[in-house]
Each structure stands twice: as C-alpha cells, then as structure tokens.
Amino acid sequence: MIFQQILMQIFHKLNQERTISAPFHLLRGKRSGQTIQDVGIYQLHHFFGILPKLSRKKYDEEISLLIEKQFIRTDEAGSYELMNNHIEDIGNLPFDGWHYRGNEHVFFARLSLIIQSLSHKKAGQMSFIPIQKDEVIQQWVKNFLLINNFQEGTIHEQLMAEMIHSLENTHIEEKVKSIIINRLAGYEVAGFTWQQLSFIEKVSEMDIQLLYIAGLHSWLNSITSQAEQYPLLNNVAQNVRINIPLTGSAFQSTQLFLQGYSIEQISKIRGLKISTIEDHIVELAMNEPHFSIEQFISGRDVQLVLNAIEDYNTKKLKVLHEVLPHLTYFQLRLVLARGDL
Amino acid sequence: MQLEALLEKYFGYTSFRPGQKEVIEQILMGNDVLALLPTGMGKSLCYQLPGYIFNKPVLIISPLLSLMQDQVDQLKQFKEKRVVALNSFLNAHQKRNVVQALHHYRFIFISPEMLMQQQVLQKLNTMELSLIVVDEAHCISQWGFDFRPDYLRIGEVVGNDNRPPILALSATATDKVVGDIKDYLKMKEPFEYIHSVDRPNIHLTKFMFYDREDKIDWILRHTTETEGPGIIYTQSRTKTEMISEKMLQAGLSAAAYHGGKDTLDRQFIQQQFINGSLEWIVATNAFGMGVHKQNVRQVIHESIPSNMANYMQEIGRAGRDGKDAVAILLYAEGDEDFARFIGIDELPNEVHIEIYDNYKVRNEPPSNMINNGEISETGFRVLNYWMNQLSTNEVKNVLQNMKNEKLQEVNEVMRIVKTSQCMRKMLVQYFGQNLEKNPDNCCSACGISLQEIINPRQQVELGHDEMSWQKRIEKLLIGNL
Numbered sequence: 001m002i003f004q005q006i007l008m009q010i011f012h013k014l015n016q017e018r019t020i021s022a023p024f025h026l027l028r029g030k031r032s033g034q035t036i037q038d039v040g041i042y043q044l045h046h047f048f049g050i051l052p053k054l055s056r057k058k059y060d061e062e063i064s065l066l067i068e069k070q071f072i073r074t075d076e077a078g079s080y081e082l083m084n085n086h087i088e089d090i091g092n093l094p095f096d097g098w099h100y101r102g103n104e105h106v107f108f109a110r111l112s113l114i115i116q117s118l119s120h121k122k123a124g125q126m127s128f129i130p131i132q133k134d135e136v137i138q139q140w141v142k143n144f145l146l147i148n149n150f151q152e153g154t155i156h157e158q159l160m161a162e163m164i165h166s167l168e169n170t171h172i173e174e175k176v177k178s179i180i181i182n183r184l185a186g187y188e189v190a191g192f193t194w195q196q197l198s199f200i201e202k203v204s205e206m207d208i209q210l211l212y213i214a215g216l217h218s219w220l221n222s223i224t225s226q227a228e229q230y231p232l233l234n235n236v237a238q239n240v241r242i243n244i245p246l247t248g249s250a251f252q253s254t255q256l257f258l259q260g261y262s263i264e265q266i267s268k269i270r271g272l273k274i275s276t277i278e279d280h281i282v283e284l285a286m287n288e289p290h291f292s293i294e295q296f297i298s299g300r301d302v303q304l305v306l307n308a309i310e311d312y313n314t315k316k317l318k319v320l321h322e323v324l325p326h327l328t329y330f331q332l333r334l335v336l337a338r339g340d341l
Numbered sequence: 342m343q344l345e346a347l348l349e350k351y352f353g354y355t356s357f358r359p360g361q362k363e364v365i366e367q368i369l370m371g372n373d374v375l376a377l378l379p380t381g382m383g384k385s386l387c388y389q390l391p392g393y394i395f396n397k398p399v400l401i402i403s404p405l406l407s408l409m410q411d412q413v414d415q416l417k418q419f420k421e422k423r424v425v426a427l428n429s430f431l432n433a434h435q436k437r438n439v440v441q442a443l444h445h446y447r448f449i450f451i452s453p454e455m456l457m458q459q460q461v462l463q464k465l466n467t468m469e470l471s472l473i474v475v476d477e478a479h480c481i482s483q484w485g486f487d488f489r490p491d492y493l494r495i496g497e498v499v500g501n502d503n504r505p506p507i508l509a510l511s512a513t514a515t516d517k518v519v520g521d522i523k524d525y526l527k528m529k530e531p532f533e534y535i536h537s538v539d540r541p542n543i544h545l546t547k548f549m550f551y552d553r554e555d556k557i558d559w560i561l562r563h564t565t566e567t568e569g570p571g572i573i574y575t576q577s578r579t580k581t582e583m584i585s586e587k588m589l590q591a592g593l594s595a596a597a598y599h600g601g602k603d604t605l606d607r608q609f610i611q612q613q614f615i616n617g618s619l620e621w622i623v624a625t626n627a628f629g630m631g632v633h634k635q636n637v638r639q640v641i642h643e644s645i646p647s648n649m650a651n652y653m654q655e656i657g658r659a660g661r662d663g664k665d666a667v668a669i670l671l672y673a674e675g676d677e678d679f680a681r682f683i684g685i686d687e688l689p690n691e692v693h694i695e696i697y698d699n700y701k702v703r704n705e706p707p708s709n710m711i712n713n714g715e716i717s718e719t720g721f722r723v724l725n726y727w728m729n730q731l732s733t734n735e736v737k738n739v740l741q742n743m744k745n746e747k748l749q750e751v752n753e754v755m756r757i758v759k760t761s762q763c764m765r766k767m768l769v770q771y772f773g774q775n776l777e778k779n780p781d782n783c784c785s786a787c788g789i790s791l792q793e794i795i796n797p798r799q800q801v802e803l804g805h806d807e808m809s810w811q812k813r814i815e816k817l818l819i820g821n822l
C-alpha cells in the first residue's frame with residue numbers, strides 16, 4: 001500500500017504532465033536531463049533514486065493495480081489521468097533520495113559488518129563468515145576496526161551509545177527503528193528476513209523495505225547533521241551523503257561557469273553544444289540554492305512566469321513558451337528549476 | 342607425519358570420513374583420482390589436506406560462484422589466508438593484482454570462464470601446481486543434469502604432459518557421465534573411489550493425491566503434527582512464498598528461500614535454520630549448496646524433481662548426523678508435466694537457433710540475445726558452444742537429443758513415483774550400483790512407519806522476539822542478556 005501511495009503522490013505532483021513511466025525513472029534515480037529537471041520542476045527530490053533496483057515488471061504490476069482500483073487511467077500514448085478516487089494518504093515518509101540515492105545501503109552494509117565483527121569479538125569468536133560479501137565493504141570495515149582499536153574493546157560501548165542516542169533523536173516511528181535494527185545480525189543473533197518483518201508488521205515486503213529506506217535516510221540525516229556528537233557513526237556514513245549531486249559532466253561545466261566563463265566560452269572549451277551547457281546551468285540552479293538566476297532573467301520576467309504557471313495551471317514548457325514568447329526555453333527552465341513556487 | 346596427525350593439526354578432526362584417506366593417498370602418489378562422494382561426506386577435504394602437504398598451489402575449478410564463495414569462506418574459517426577466488430566478481434584492477442600474485446596462494450579457486458582467459462593461462466603456465474581439482478565434474482557431461490560447455494575445454498587447457506594429478510569430484514554420476522569425465526579430462530588411468538549412493542538412515546516415502554491443492558493441505562497438517570527441522574522443495578518462487586505464508590499463519594516457524602531473495606535474507610535464513618530458531622524452509626532447488634546443517638529430519642518434495650540426480654542431492658541434505666530422517670515425495674496427477682517444463686525450460690530450441698543465425702547474418706554479436714531477453718544465460722552458453730562446433734542442422738539434432746534426454750530423466754523420476762517395488766533399490770540402480778541391504782523402514786514399498794522415524798511436534802509458543810530495538814543493539818554489542 002505504501003508503494004502505491006508513493007506512486008500516487010508522485011502522479012499528483014507531476015500534474016498529469018508527464019507519462020506513466022516518469023515515476024519509474026524517478027524512483028530508480030535515472031540520471032537523464034529530463035528526470036533530473038523534473039525533480040526540480042515538480043519538487044520530487046525526496047523520491048529520487050529511492051529504489052535503484054526497481055524492476056519494470058514490479059512497477060507495471062503496481063500500476064495495473066492502481067488502474068484496477070480506479071485511481072488512475074492511462075491512454076495508449078502513455079499519458080495518465082488522475083481519477084476522483086482518493087487514496088488514503090500516508091503523509092510524508094521521511095525520504096531523502098536526492099542526497100542518498102541508494103548509498104544508504106552502503107552505510108548499512110558497513111554498519112552490519114562492523115556489528116557482526118564486534119559481536120563475535122565480544123564472544124571471543126574471531127572466525128565467522130562475513131555477512132557482507134563485497135570486498136570493498138570488507139576492506140573498509142577492516143580499516144575502520146583497526147583505526148578505532150577494536151581490540152581494546154572500548155568501541156563497543158561507544159558505538160552502542162551513539163546508535164541508541166542518534167536513533168532516539170531521529171523522528172521516525174519506533175517500529176521503523178525496530179525494522180532497521182532487526183536487519184542486523186551478530187554472534188548467535190540472526191537477523192530477520194523481509195518476509196518475517198512483513199509478517200510481524202502485517203504490511204507487504206515492499207512496504208517494509210520502503211519504511212526501512214526512509215528510516216535510514218532520516219537516521220543518516222540526524223547523524224551527519226550532528227557529526228561531532230556521533231564521531232563513529234559519522235565515520236561509517238563517510239561519503240554516503242551526496243552534497244553536490246551534479247553529474248560528472250555538469251560538474252565540470254558549472255566549475256567553469258563559477259570561474260567566470262560564459263556559456264558560449266564553456267561550449268567552445270568543452271566542445272559541447274550550447275544547449276548541453278544550458279542543461280548543466282539548469283542543473284546547477286536546481287541544486288545550489290544560493291545560485292542566482294537573475295543573471296539570466298529579470299525579476300519582472302520571473303514574476304510573469306510564476307503568474308502564467310498559476311493562471312494556466314501548468315508547468316509545461318511548451319504552453320509557457322506560447323504565453324510568454326519573449327522568453328527562451330532556457331529562461332523558463334531556470335525559473336522552473338528553482339521550484340519553490 | 343601420519344595423515345591422521347596432519348588432519349588434526351590443520352582441521353582439528355581426529356579421523357577421516359569414508360573415502361577421504363584413500364583419495365588423498367592416491368593424490369600424494371601422483372595419481373589421477375575420480376571420486377564420487379555424496380554431498381556432506383567431506384569432498385572438499387580431499388584437496389584441502391593435500392594443499393598443506395604439497396608446497397605448491399592447488400588449483401580448484403568450480404562452476405558456481407556461490408559454491409566457490411562458500412568454499413573460500415570455509416577455508417578462511419580455518420584461518421587460511423592464502424586462498425583466493427578468481428571469478429567475474431573481480432573488477433579489472435583487482436583481477437590484475439590477483440593474477441600477478443597468483444603463485445603466492447595455497448588454494449586458487451577459479452571459474453572455467455576465467456581459466457580460458459589469456460592472461461590467466463599465461464600466468465598459470467609459469468607456475469608449478471601441485472594438484473588440479475575439477476569440482477562438480479559431472480558438469481563436463483552433456484548427459485549430466487548440469488552441462489557447462491566451458492568444462493569441455495578444461496581438458497585442452499590443463500594439457501597432457503608434465504601436468505600435476507587431476508582430482509575430479511562429484512556427488513553422484515551415472516556410468517555414462519563417469520565415462521565422459523575421464524575422456525574429456527584426459528585422465529590417466531585414474532583411481533576411482535565410488536561411494537555407495539545409498540543413505541540407509543534416510544527413509545523414503547511417497548504420497549499420491551488427486552488434486553494439487555490437497556498436497557498443500559497435507560503439508561500444513563503434516564508440519565503442524567510432526568517435528569522438523571525440515572526442507573520443503575517446490576518448483577517455483579511464488580509457491581515457496583505461498584506455502585511458507587500459510588505455514589506462518591498456522592503458527593509454524595517457516596521461511597521461503599529462492600534465488601530471488603537478497604543476500605542478507607539468505608544468510609539470515611541459513612543462520613536461523615542452523616541455530617534452530619527456524620524449523621522449516623520452503624525452497625526452490627536454489628537452497629542447499631553451502632548449508633551445513635547436520636540434523637535435518639525431513640525433506641519433503643511438494644513437486645517432483647526434474648531428474649534423479651537432483652532428487653538424490655536434495656534428499657541427501659537430510660540426516661547428515663547419521664540419525665534417522667525421512668524423505669517424502671508428494672505427487673498429484675499431472676505433476677510430471679510441470680517437471681518436464683522445468684527440465685527443458687532453459688534448453689535452447691529451434692527458434693533460438695534461428696535467432697542466433699540472424700544475429701550472425703546481421704553481424705551482431707549473438708550474446709546480445711541475453712540482453713534482449715531472447716534467451717537465458719545458461720541457454721546461451723549451451724547454444725553458443727555448439728554453434729561454434731557444428732553446423733546449424735547438427736546443432737538442431739544435438740539439442741533435440743538433449744531435450745529427449747531431459748524428458749527421459751523426468752520419466753526416470755516417474756518410475757520411482759509409480760513403482761510398487763523398492764524405491765531405494767531403484768534409486769541406487771539408477772546410479773549403476775547395487776543395493777546391499779534394505780534398512781528397517783526402508784520405503785513405501787517395503788513398509789514404513791513414519792511415527793518410528795519422526796517425532797510428534799512439541800507445542801511451543803512461537804511469538805516473535807519482543808525485544809526492543811535498544812535491547813537488541815545491546816545484545817549485539819555487549820552480549821549476555
């Protein structure tokens with residue numbers, strides 16, 4: 001149910017202006033211009049990339065259910081229409097996909113291997129089969145344990161205190177905290193499978209996983225925003241949060257732009273089309289709240305765009321361009337990218 | 342030093358299990374060995390111990406990534422650091438490093454694909470190996486249940502002159518398969534150790550049903566009345582979920598297991614199963630490899646397996662502790678159709694051959710068929726191998742023969758289902774052996790009383806762990822609660 005509610009929230013925000021597939025790309029965190037721009041235009045940051053492995057089959061199944069229950073209707077061209085049936089709203093689960101994009105699983109993988117190691121260490125059992133098979137994770141955890149002198153045995157108490165304190169100060173339901181902790185395992189303590197958690201909580205496996213992801217995002221935000229309070233956990237969360245979420249090429253263009261080069265100059269230097277560089281600037285405008293778009297469009301014109309969006313109840317570029325033919329698509333997109341309309 | 346002393350020194354065991362010593366002695370004498378040891382009889386030790394006696398690396402060719410990982414983990418548990426797995430999990434950089442340092446390792450696990458790679462071969466040619474192990478050697482035979490075309494080339498690669506001894510290992514194999522193993526690996530008058538496939542402590546039984554639904558009801562009743570631990574094998578992922586769900590609702594401790602589960606889930610299930618908190622696992626044939634649980638009391642087949650080798654391997658997971666256990670085969674009218682479907686599901690057919698040819702004509706790599714969803718990976722492996730060996734028409738024949746063979750295998754299983762004679766005898770004879778003695782409670786035909794083998798279920802209050810998350814963190818990190 002939670003999954004369907006999330007889909008409906010996204011469909012509402014997209015305002016019937018995108019295809020039935022748009023939420024799929026959004027949830028998987030597709031790094032294409034279109035999806036990234038939609039994130040800004042429709043304010044979908046928190047849902048971006050929360051299910052990087054979502055399969056098309058699973059997605060289509062859920063869409064069929066929504067159609068069957070008459071929440072949406074689709075046509076052959078791939079667009080959708082919202083029906084009058086309202087799905088019970090779950091409110092906002094604390095997703096922060098934009099800043100994590102699946103990296104929360106790296107955090108958890110490290111944490112679970114650390115816990116497994118410390119748990120066995122405490123029991124005097126130093127040989128065990130590591131629960132995480134990824135060599136990169138294993139190497140990372142080895143270093144972590146060595147740097148923190150795990151042999152001395154003081155790290156156990158500290159990590160426990162940090163985990164309990166930070167989770168207590170994370171505003172998520174208690175049952176979500178339990179779900180997260182139940183996915184950890186240690187010496188003679190086995191973890192719970194998704195099927196078991198789903199049976200205990202009486203919601204589907206998919207929904208359990210969504211609660212877990214939202215919970216991790218929220219927990220990670222508490223940890224990283226109070227870094228000095230939780231030095232160990234903050235270390236485990238190293239490079240997990242994405243602070244400049246620009247794609248590689250966009251990052252290079254915007255670096256040049258911030259050094260004072262014009263769009264035309266950057267286009268020449270990088271051998272890319274002007275329109276591509278403009279895409280990059282739009283991406284920057286979307287991600288960097290302090291970036292001023294007024295160097296490209298006057299305050300008065302911004303106001304005109306905002307008015308048009310409201311009058312015509314649309315964020316479709318084509319419509320807006322017809323209404324305000326004196327503005328370029330680039331200018332319109334900058335205003336939309338700001339999003340906080 | 343005596344072999345027994347070495348065994349205790351390196352592995353902490355005081356005695357060998359049947360066959361191990363004979364096999365190891367032959368290897369130490371420099372002879373090729375073909376050993377058929379049932380699952381759970383300690384096959385791996387046959388090359389692990391020589392690894393410590395020889396001062397040169399042992400190369401182990403292993404077909405399945407999961408199996409390889411399990412064996413690497415096992416050795417690491419015995420504190421062996423000089424062990425490595427060369428497989429497609431490694432990225433280019435890691436691979437280069439591993440290959441460069443290959444001669445430093447004591448145990449080198451390698452997938453057949455990796456073995457064919459030029460840089461790996463070059464490195465291996467500069468090294469002196471003490472032993473070449475071909476694990477799951479039946480994969481070399483197209484008559485076996487798990488044909489891996491890559492395996493056919495192992496013989497070419499390991500060469501003939503001056504090579505170290507070859508140890509070919511498998512759980513079960515028919516005469517035909519044994520012949521193929523010896524031929525393709527070019528083994529030199531190998532010493533053969535063939536353990537009896539019969540497991541007298543596993544009692545065989547079968548039940549017939551009119552309706553498929555009745556099997557599920559039977560399972561629910563049976564598992565609420567009798568004690569596990571047990572494994573229920575079925576043929577689809579959906580069914581594992583459905584049956585385990587019903588068992589959970591009936592208050593049983595059960596979990597679904599199949600290839601689609603995430604890796605943490607799989608480990609949690611294994612850990613719970615081994616520590617006894619999980620009583621029943623409802624699984625596809627993906628479950629079993631690398632599960633070392635000694636006291637499985639029941640293995641139930643909700644649907645008939647697609648061949649005898651699978652059946653043997655799956656029931657072989659019961660009663661490894663040597664105590665009585667039961668294997669129950671459930672059959673409802675028409676089940677063989679599904680078994681046939683599963684049996685030939687991954688086999689390429691004429692349509693695939695046509696598509697393959699079309700790719701060739703268009704000058705597009707046929708391997709794109711996999712990504713385009715036109716064929717499974719296994720299917721492609723088989724098809725690609727034969728298309729490179731034979732003409733299109735010949736391949737059609739080969740595939741048709743393979744298909745007939747697979748269908749024939751289902752018929753073999755059906756003979757066990759339909760027979761009114763001793764199931765054990767039929768099973769053992771299928772593998773070319775003779776049954777020496779029928780145990781008490783042998784099978785449905787000879788007479789069996791389940792009550793004498795399995796215990797009635799003790800009523801236990803399940804109620805999941807009501808521990809708070811804070812307590813759980815404490816238990817994990819500080820222990821003793």
